Amino acid sequence: MNKFNVVGKREPMLDALDKATGRARFTDDLSLPGMLYGKILRSPLPHAKILYVDLSGAEKATGVKAAISGKDIPKKKYGIVPMAKDEYALAIDKVRYIGDEVAAVVATSLDAAEEAISKIHVDYEELPAVFDPLEAMKPGAPIIHDEVPNNVSATIRKEFGDVEKAFAQSDFIFEDTFETQAVNHCPLEPQAALAMVDHSGKVTLWSSTQIPFFLRRNLATTLDIPESMVRIIKPKVGGGFGQKIDLYAKDFCAAFFAMKTKRPVKFVYEREEVFTSTRQRHPMHIQLKTGMKKDGTILAQQFKVVADGGAYNSTAPLMITLACFFIMLPYRIENLLFEGFHVYTNKPVGGAMRGHGIPQVRFAVEAQLDTIAEKMGIDPLDLRLKNAFQAGEPHPAKLLVQSCGFSDTLIKAAEEIGWKEKRGKLPFGRGVGLAGASFPSGVSNMSHISSGAVVKIERDGAITLLTGAADIGQGAETVISQIVAEELGVSLKEIRITAADTEITPLDPGTFGSGVTLRAGNAARIAAQVAKEKLFEAVAEKMEVEARDLEAKDHRIFVKANPEKGMSLEEAIKVYQYSDRPMPIIGRGSYQPPAKEPTTLLKEDGNFSPAYSFMTQAAEVEVDTRTGKVKVLKMVTAHDCGRAINPMLVEGQLEGSVVGGMGQALYEEVITEKGQVLNPSFLDYGIPTAMEVPPITSVEVETNDPEGPFGAKESGEGTQLSPAPAIINAIYDAIGVSFNSLPVTPERVLEALQKKDKR
Amino acid sequence: MKRILKLHVNGEDFEILTEIHKTLLEVLREDLGLTGTKRGCDLGTCGACTVLIDGKPHLSCLTLTADVQGKKITTIEGLAQDGQLHPLQKAFAEKGAIQCGFCTPGMILTAKALLDEDPHPSEEKVKKAISGNLCRCTGYVKIVDAILSVTDKSSES
Amino acid sequence: MRLPRFEYIEPRTLKEAANALAADSKGSVLLAGGTDLLVSMKQRVIQPKRVINLKTIPRLAYISNGKEGLRIGALTTLHDLSLSRTIREQYPALTEAAKEVGAYAHQVMGTIGGNLCQGNRCRFYNQSAFWRGVRRLCFKAGGEICHVVRKPKECHSTYCGDLAPVLMALDSRIKILGPHGERALPLKRLFTRDGKRPLSLKKGEVLKEILIPEPSGKTLYLKWRLRGSLEFPVVSLALHIEKGTNGAIEGARIIFSGVGPGPVEALEAEKMMVNGLLDEEMIEKVSDQAVREISPMRTSIHSPAFKRKIAGILLRQALEQMMKS
Structure with a gap:
C-alpha cells in the first residue's frame, strides 16, 4: 500500500x-538576432605537430566573421577531473587523434562556415602514433603527452585482505583474459552550444550539457575569465548517458567567438563529430584471476585492467577508480587486488558512460563466474546467491551498505526467466543466463558534490x-x-x-x-x-x-x-x-551525501556512496547456429532502487538501459583503423532499432533506504552493467561457447562454433 | 541560388525566399521557425527529422524544399487539431514513451502515418514501421505500448 | 551537413529530362527519391552542378498489368510496390524486397528506378569529405588508388540494392529513354560490374520503366543484415526456380547483392540445377558452387570470408524452402 x-x-x-x-526547445532550436554559425576544423592525422595554421583563406571567404586556431586562445588546460586536466579547447602544440580540434570559424550562415573551414591550411609534422594501449605502455612507444612519458595517465592499486595467501588456500584458481569494445553513447541530440555576451562581458551559454555547474567552472577556466562572468543555461537535452559531462570545443568556441565578435554564436556537431570527437566507453583489456573454495565461496580475485583512454584523460582517474570500487560489490570478496591503468592512445577519447568503467569489468567477472560454475558443477544462480553481499555486513573496503536487495533480485530474475526449467535444459541453440551488479547513488563527502x-x-x-x-x-x-x-x-x-x-x-x-x-x-x-x-x-x-x-x-x-x-x-x-x-x-x-567513514574516493578507503543499488539481469537467447545471429528472446531486469518515486519513469530507465546493454553485447562497436573511426554513422554503427527489442520484464525489488528521499536510490545506470554478461552467459548456455570479448557478432559466433566443432 | 517557394505547412500557406539547396529540414527549422522537427544525423538514418508529406513519412533532411511545393506538409506542431492533442501525443506522454523527447516528433509522425494506413497493426508491424526512428532512451518498449494503446482505443469506439 | 549549391531543374517531360541530362551529363544528376543522392551530395562524394528532378514529371509512377506482363514506372515508390495487391499476388518476392529497403520513410521516398540505379557502396567512399580527407583520394572519387585492393585504377565498390536481384530473377527488362529515343534491354545489362561506373546508361539516358514477364515458377528473396531494419544487405539473394511437370528443374536463377560490383548471377550453379531434382545433394552442390562465383570485397565492416559464408547459407536456406514447398 x-x-x-x-x-x-x-x-x-x-x-x-x-x-x-x-x-520543447533544445539548444539547436534556439536562435538569437544576428547569430553567427560556427564550424570546427579537425585533424586528419592521428598524431602530429602543428607547424602552422593559415587562416587567411577562411578569413577572406564571404560571410566569415572570424577564424581562430589554438594560438589565439588562452593557454588554459581543462578537464572534468581537476587533477587530470590535459586538454586545450583547440589544439595548441599538437594534435593527438583524428578529429582533434585545430581551428574554428564563424560566419553569417552555416554554408559559409562549412565552406570556410575547407580554406584553412594546416602544416603538420606527422609523428609516430600508437593505437593499442598495451603497445602504448611499452618503453619506447610514442609519447602522446610530454608530461606522461609512459602514456599511463591514471592508475589505481587497491588490495584488501591477503590476496596471495587466499590464492594459496584456494581449491581452484581460474584465470581468464577479457576484452571490451569502444561504445558510443549515441544521444539522439548531437552536442550543441549557443553563446551570447552582454555589455559587461558576461557570457551566457545555452548548452546540451548534463552538468551545468561544472561546465561553468571549466568554461571560465578555458576563457580565462572569472566563474561569475559565465552563466550556463541548460535547455532540453536530448539524452546524454555521460557523453554530455565534458566541456567540448563547441562550448568554448561559441563563447570565445561571442566575446570576440560581440554577436551570438552557435555551434552544433554533426553526427560524425559525435562519433569521432566527443567521448566513448573505454575499451578495456582485463586479466582476471579468481580463487574458489570447493563449496563455491569466492576466496580471492585479482584484476589487472588496462583501459584504452584515447588521446585525453576526461574522467580517467575517476573511471579507473570506479571500475575498482564497483567490483567489490555485489559479491562478498574478502581478498581482492585491483590494478588499473588508464593509457593514452591516438584514438577517440574515453569518458563517462552509463556505468562508467564498471560494465567492462562486470562483464569479465560475470562471464567468468559462469565458466567457474560449469567447471565446478555448481548452478550459476546458486554460486551467485552463495556469495551475494547482504545489508549490514562488514565490507572489506569499509563500504556501508544499509539496504541491499541483491539476493532478492537474483531469485526474482531467475524465477521470471524460468531458470529452473530452462538453464541447461533447452535444446542446443537456446539458452538462459543471468548476471548481477551494484551501483552507487552518487558519491559522498566531497563538498562540490x-x-x-x-x-x-x-x-x-x-x-x-x-x-x-x-x-x-x-x-x-x-x-x-x-x-x-x-x-x-x-x-x-x-x-x-x-x-x-x-x-x-x-x-x-x-x-x-x-x-x-x-x-x-x-x-x-x-x-x-x-x-x-x-x-x-x-x-x-x-x-x-x-x-x-x-x-x-x-x-x-x-x-x-x-x-x-x-x-x-x-x-x-x-x-x-x-x-x-x-x-x-x-x-x-x-x-551533501553524508559519509560515516570519511573517504576522498581517490585517496582513502571508506564508504563513498550514501546508498548502493543492486540488480540482476537475465536473458533468454536463441542462436542461429547457421548464420551466427543471436536473437534475444526475453530480458528480465530486477532492480533494487529503494523506493521508486515514479515507477513508470523507473521502468523507462530500466528498459532503455537494458536495450543499450543489448547493443553492447551484440551490435555496437566503434571500429577504428589506424585511429580513424570506420563506422561514424547510424548506418554502420548498430544501435538497436525497435526490431531488436525483445519483451522486457522489469521486476521491482523495493527496499527502503534510510538515506534516500522517501527511500529512493539509483535506477537506470547500474542497469547497464549486466545485460551484456547476462546475454553472453545465455549464449554460453545455448551453444557452450563462452565469449571473452564484445560484441558477440555473428561472425565471431560462427568462428567459435567452427573451432568448437574441430575440437 | 534563391527562389520563392510556396509551401503548405500545417494547414497554412507560406511564401518564402530561400536557397534552392536547402533541405526541407533546414527550411522548416530556420525559415519557418518550426523547430519541432529535429536534426539527429542529417543523413537519413535516425528518423528524428521525419515529417508527413501528403500523410506519408518523409525524411526532411533528405528532401529538397523545392520538391515539396504544393504538397501537404505536416510537422509535429501541426498534429494537434483545434487545440485537441492527437491521441498519439496523449498516449506517448501518459505511457512514459517520452524521455529526452528528441526522437519523439519523428516517432509520433511515423506512427500516425502507420495508423492512418492500418488502424489495427500488429505489434510486429508497429515495430517495423518505427524501426527507422532511433531512440536511445526508452528501449522502445513504452513507445510500442503507446502506439498500440491508440489502436485499442480506436477499435473500442 | 549542408548540401552543396546547385542549379535546380524541373523538367515537364522525361524527354526534357533526357535532353537536360545530355546537355551536361557529367555535371548533372537525376533526383528521384533522394535517399541515396542527397546523402552522397551532403558528403560531397558528388557535387553536381545541376539537379534534375524527375518527380515533377507526371505519369512516371504506375503499376499496370499488360499482355507482356507487369509494367512499373520508374518513379513508383517502394512503398507503393509493397502495397500493390497485384505484385503481392503475382510476385511476392518483389513485395518482400521492397519492404526490406531501409525503413518506412525510405520506402515512402525511394523509387524502384532510384533503387536500381543506386550508387555502388564502399566503406572508403561513402563517407564525409573530412573522413575521406584522412586518406588519399580513392579511384572512385577521382583519385588513383583503391583502398580495398591496392591496385591502381580499379574500383571494387559493391552493389547493395535490394530490388535488382529479385527483378533479375524474374527476368525483367527495362525501358530507357535517351535523347535519341527509347531502347529496351534485360535488366541485368544495366549493370556494368565496373565499380566506378556501375550503370550502362549512355549520355542523357534515363530509366523509364521496368517490365516483369508473366509470373512463372517460384521466386524467393532473402536478405541478411545485422539489425532487422535500416541497413543495406550485407548479403542478399534472389532465387528463382521453374520446375517441369515431372518435378525436374527447367530453369534456375541465383542472384546475389552485396558481394560484387553489381548484382552477381551464379551462372555455373544455375546450370548445375537444370534437369536435376531439388534434393539435399543438389542443394549442397549448388550452394558450394554459387559461393565460388561471387567476389565479396572488404567494402564494408563485414569480412569477405563471412559474406561468402552467409551467401552460401542464404542459398541453402532458399533452396531448402523451395524443396519443402
Whole structure:
C-alpha cells in the first residue's frame, strides 16, 4: 500500500506534452538576432605537430566573421577531473587523434562556415602514433603527452585482505583474459552550444550539457575569465548517458567567438563529430584471476585492467577508480587486488558512460563466474546467491551498505526467466543466463558534490521550486517535483519548476554517478520542509497547537491526531500573512551525501556512496547456429532502487538501459583503423532499432533506504552493467561457447562454433 | 541560388525566399521557425527529422524544399487539431514513451502515418514501421505500448 | 551537413529530362527519391552542378498489368510496390524486397528506378569529405588508388540494392529513354560490374520503366543484415526456380547483392540445377558452387570470408524452402 499521495505514482513527465507537441526547445532550436554559425576544423592525422595554421583563406571567404586556431586562445588546460586536466579547447602544440580540434570559424550562415573551414591550411609534422594501449605502455612507444612519458595517465592499486595467501588456500584458481569494445553513447541530440555576451562581458551559454555547474567552472577556466562572468543555461537535452559531462570545443568556441565578435554564436556537431570527437566507453583489456573454495565461496580475485583512454584523460582517474570500487560489490570478496591503468592512445577519447568503467569489468567477472560454475558443477544462480553481499555486513573496503536487495533480485530474475526449467535444459541453440551488479547513488563527502534547492510557497498556494539538477530526459525535474509535492501535501500540478540555470538555481553537481534523485531530491525535500515549517508555525499559533503536531496533505494543513481540525493551504497562507510574518514563504535546502567513514574516493578507503543499488539481469537467447545471429528472446531486469518515486519513469530507465546493454553485447562497436573511426554513422554503427527489442520484464525489488528521499536510490545506470554478461552467459548456455570479448557478432559466433566443432 | 517557394505547412500557406539547396529540414527549422522537427544525423538514418508529406513519412533532411511545393506538409506542431492533442501525443506522454523527447516528433509522425494506413497493426508491424526512428532512451518498449494503446482505443469506439 | 549549391531543374517531360541530362551529363544528376543522392551530395562524394528532378514529371509512377506482363514506372515508390495487391499476388518476392529497403520513410521516398540505379557502396567512399580527407583520394572519387585492393585504377565498390536481384530473377527488362529515343534491354545489362561506373546508361539516358514477364515458377528473396531494419544487405539473394511437370528443374536463377560490383548471377550453379531434382545433394552442390562465383570485397565492416559464408547459407536456406514447398 502506498501511503503517499504523489511519491510512487506513475506520473507522466512534466514536460512530456511539450516534447510531444514540438514546443520543447533544445539548444539547436534556439536562435538569437544576428547569430553567427560556427564550424570546427579537425585533424586528419592521428598524431602530429602543428607547424602552422593559415587562416587567411577562411578569413577572406564571404560571410566569415572570424577564424581562430589554438594560438589565439588562452593557454588554459581543462578537464572534468581537476587533477587530470590535459586538454586545450583547440589544439595548441599538437594534435593527438583524428578529429582533434585545430581551428574554428564563424560566419553569417552555416554554408559559409562549412565552406570556410575547407580554406584553412594546416602544416603538420606527422609523428609516430600508437593505437593499442598495451603497445602504448611499452618503453619506447610514442609519447602522446610530454608530461606522461609512459602514456599511463591514471592508475589505481587497491588490495584488501591477503590476496596471495587466499590464492594459496584456494581449491581452484581460474584465470581468464577479457576484452571490451569502444561504445558510443549515441544521444539522439548531437552536442550543441549557443553563446551570447552582454555589455559587461558576461557570457551566457545555452548548452546540451548534463552538468551545468561544472561546465561553468571549466568554461571560465578555458576563457580565462572569472566563474561569475559565465552563466550556463541548460535547455532540453536530448539524452546524454555521460557523453554530455565534458566541456567540448563547441562550448568554448561559441563563447570565445561571442566575446570576440560581440554577436551570438552557435555551434552544433554533426553526427560524425559525435562519433569521432566527443567521448566513448573505454575499451578495456582485463586479466582476471579468481580463487574458489570447493563449496563455491569466492576466496580471492585479482584484476589487472588496462583501459584504452584515447588521446585525453576526461574522467580517467575517476573511471579507473570506479571500475575498482564497483567490483567489490555485489559479491562478498574478502581478498581482492585491483590494478588499473588508464593509457593514452591516438584514438577517440574515453569518458563517462552509463556505468562508467564498471560494465567492462562486470562483464569479465560475470562471464567468468559462469565458466567457474560449469567447471565446478555448481548452478550459476546458486554460486551467485552463495556469495551475494547482504545489508549490514562488514565490507572489506569499509563500504556501508544499509539496504541491499541483491539476493532478492537474483531469485526474482531467475524465477521470471524460468531458470529452473530452462538453464541447461533447452535444446542446443537456446539458452538462459543471468548476471548481477551494484551501483552507487552518487558519491559522498566531497563538498562540490552538494545539491541546493529553493522552495517558495506562493500566495495562491502554488509552489515554486528551484533546483540545479540537470534533466537530460530521465525525468529528474518530475521526480524532484514529486518529492516536493509529497512533502508539502499538494498535487504535482501545483509545482512550478525552474532548473539548471547557474545564475538562478542553486548549485548542483549535475547528472552523473546516479546521484540526482538522491542528492537533488534530498535538497528539495529539505527546502520544502523548511518552507512548510514556517507555515506550520503560523498555523500552529492560530490553532493553538504545536507545530510538530501538524501535517500537510491533500492541500490541507491539519492536526495529525485529529485530521478534521485544520485548514486549506490557501487559508494557511492567509493566516501566515495576517500573522505579520515576512513574505515570501521560502525554504532553502542544501544536501551533501553524508559519509560515516570519511573517504576522498581517490585517496582513502571508506564508504563513498550514501546508498548502493543492486540488480540482476537475465536473458533468454536463441542462436542461429547457421548464420551466427543471436536473437534475444526475453530480458528480465530486477532492480533494487529503494523506493521508486515514479515507477513508470523507473521502468523507462530500466528498459532503455537494458536495450543499450543489448547493443553492447551484440551490435555496437566503434571500429577504428589506424585511429580513424570506420563506422561514424547510424548506418554502420548498430544501435538497436525497435526490431531488436525483445519483451522486457522489469521486476521491482523495493527496499527502503534510510538515506534516500522517501527511500529512493539509483535506477537506470547500474542497469547497464549486466545485460551484456547476462546475454553472453545465455549464449554460453545455448551453444557452450563462452565469449571473452564484445560484441558477440555473428561472425565471431560462427568462428567459435567452427573451432568448437574441430575440437 | 534563391527562389520563392510556396509551401503548405500545417494547414497554412507560406511564401518564402530561400536557397534552392536547402533541405526541407533546414527550411522548416530556420525559415519557418518550426523547430519541432529535429536534426539527429542529417543523413537519413535516425528518423528524428521525419515529417508527413501528403500523410506519408518523409525524411526532411533528405528532401529538397523545392520538391515539396504544393504538397501537404505536416510537422509535429501541426498534429494537434483545434487545440485537441492527437491521441498519439496523449498516449506517448501518459505511457512514459517520452524521455529526452528528441526522437519523439519523428516517432509520433511515423506512427500516425502507420495508423492512418492500418488502424489495427500488429505489434510486429508497429515495430517495423518505427524501426527507422532511433531512440536511445526508452528501449522502445513504452513507445510500442503507446502506439498500440491508440489502436485499442480506436477499435473500442 | 549542408548540401552543396546547385542549379535546380524541373523538367515537364522525361524527354526534357533526357535532353537536360545530355546537355551536361557529367555535371548533372537525376533526383528521384533522394535517399541515396542527397546523402552522397551532403558528403560531397558528388557535387553536381545541376539537379534534375524527375518527380515533377507526371505519369512516371504506375503499376499496370499488360499482355507482356507487369509494367512499373520508374518513379513508383517502394512503398507503393509493397502495397500493390497485384505484385503481392503475382510476385511476392518483389513485395518482400521492397519492404526490406531501409525503413518506412525510405520506402515512402525511394523509387524502384532510384533503387536500381543506386550508387555502388564502399566503406572508403561513402563517407564525409573530412573522413575521406584522412586518406588519399580513392579511384572512385577521382583519385588513383583503391583502398580495398591496392591496385591502381580499379574500383571494387559493391552493389547493395535490394530490388535488382529479385527483378533479375524474374527476368525483367527495362525501358530507357535517351535523347535519341527509347531502347529496351534485360535488366541485368544495366549493370556494368565496373565499380566506378556501375550503370550502362549512355549520355542523357534515363530509366523509364521496368517490365516483369508473366509470373512463372517460384521466386524467393532473402536478405541478411545485422539489425532487422535500416541497413543495406550485407548479403542478399534472389532465387528463382521453374520446375517441369515431372518435378525436374527447367530453369534456375541465383542472384546475389552485396558481394560484387553489381548484382552477381551464379551462372555455373544455375546450370548445375537444370534437369536435376531439388534434393539435399543438389542443394549442397549448388550452394558450394554459387559461393565460388561471387567476389565479396572488404567494402564494408563485414569480412569477405563471412559474406561468402552467409551467401552460401542464404542459398541453402532458399533452396531448402523451395524443396519443402
